[in-house]
């Protein structure tokens with residue numbers, strides 16, 4: 001049972017990074033499970049001081065000497081912890097929920113307690129992810145509400161309620177075998193919240209938002225990793241708090257060493273980004289962390305996560321390692337093609353749009369202008385690169401096929417033709433777009449379970465069978481005009 005114990009109190013006051021790391025270390029390695037509310041209040045208090053309430057820089061040089069790290073007093077944290085405990089225990093009558101495992105009603109009740117305390121102001125600002133924000137400003141973002149529900153559940157001794165994370169949404173799992181699911185927060189803008197509903201219905205849509213049944217399911221230690229990963233060192237669009245970034249980085253390495261990041265690809269990616277900004281001597285370089293994130297997704301989530309590839313692709317792009325960046329983006333597209341695009345998948349749509357319509361054109365322009373660097377210019381004569389760009393687009397086309405919402409529009413085709421036309425025609429002739437073996441396998445799989453629907457075989461490209469109405473009463477997007485464009489061009 002979590003509680004604010006004396007052994008926790010002796011860490012206070014916290015005066016620097018290492019005292020915070022020691023508190024987290026004691027919580028992670030201690031006898032009982034880490035206290036999510038205590039840690040979230042503490043981390044949120046520090047983030048607030050380092051990013052929102054920075055000491056106003058005075059004109060004299062005294063600020064140059066004054067330590068910027070805030071002193072976190074025990075009574076500040078204890079007061080907020082008690083406020084949270086009073087709210088939660090005062091609002092949930094546990095005698096109504098005598099069962100050993102949590103019910104949907106209980107989960108909904110806890111979500112309502114957090115939800116009803118929120119102020120109505122807009123919620124997509126930064127620094128709204130911690131219980132410090134909730135308790136001092138009644139504001140939480142989408143992640144913060146889900147995290148708050150799990151922290152409240154822990155206070156109530158409900159140890160079967162855990163955080164579930166996709167790449168753009170959060171919900172909870174609960175029940176005897178931890179497979180019951182419930183929405184507890186909202187998603188995106190202008191979408192009705194589905195709080196209390198199970199996720200099963202949404203997963204059936206094969207949308208990226210729910211990772212088609214492959215989300216990260218946290219235990220208490222991974223919930224600490226989520227809290228640390230969700231910390232935000234940014235002060236403004238152009239400035240980050242060095243102290244907050246360093247604290248987040250040290251806490252992520254502590255969690256990494258305890259293997260609490262091994263099934264959490266995005267946290268590994270976050271650590272890789274922090275290491276790019278400020279490398280820790282003796283630690284693996286960013287690329288190996290991004291590779292670990294990819295391997296974790298392949299091993300634990302049937303390679304259904306996109307971000308591990310875009311973390312690595314973005315890094316390689318920044319290092320001007322363009323051929324390898326394009327390879328990563330082709331692998332990212334190889335993941336997204338497993339899904340059907342639905343209207344709540346905007347975040348990943350924007351990711352692919354930026355790669356297709358900005359990053360790849362920038363690369364093609366850069367290597368055309370910079371003809372002095374033969375290594376770079378060769379890119380336009382490299383059939384492997386050309387093939388990877390085609391694979392990148394083919395995955396997006398496949399993502400669109402069978403979807404209720406179209407992905408591509410003529411703007412995509414304009415950038416596609418710009419990029420592909422820069423390649424030497426002989427190079428374009430060299431690649432073989434023949435059916436590779438797994439494509440043949442897929443076809444044979446489909447043959448097996450394809451069935452006649454009014455005389456014609458209709459299979460989706462996800463290996464399932466759906467009627468020509470895309471199984472959801474919506475007209476499925478047929479073969480996409482872009483594929484025709486690419487095929488026509490190959491005859492050029």
Ligand SMILES: CC1(C)CN=C(N2CCN(c3ncnc4sc(C(F)(F)C(F)(F)F)cc34)CC2)S1
Pocket residue numbers: 142143165166167168169170226229230266267269270307310311314
């Ligand atoms: C390659 C990228 C464009 C760079 N940053 C990326 N992030 C930044 C960090 N990030 C995350 N990093 C750790 N954990 C989580 S849980 C989560 C979420 F499920 F969507 C939630 F909770 F709804 F916000 C998001 C997210 C989201 C993805 S992807």
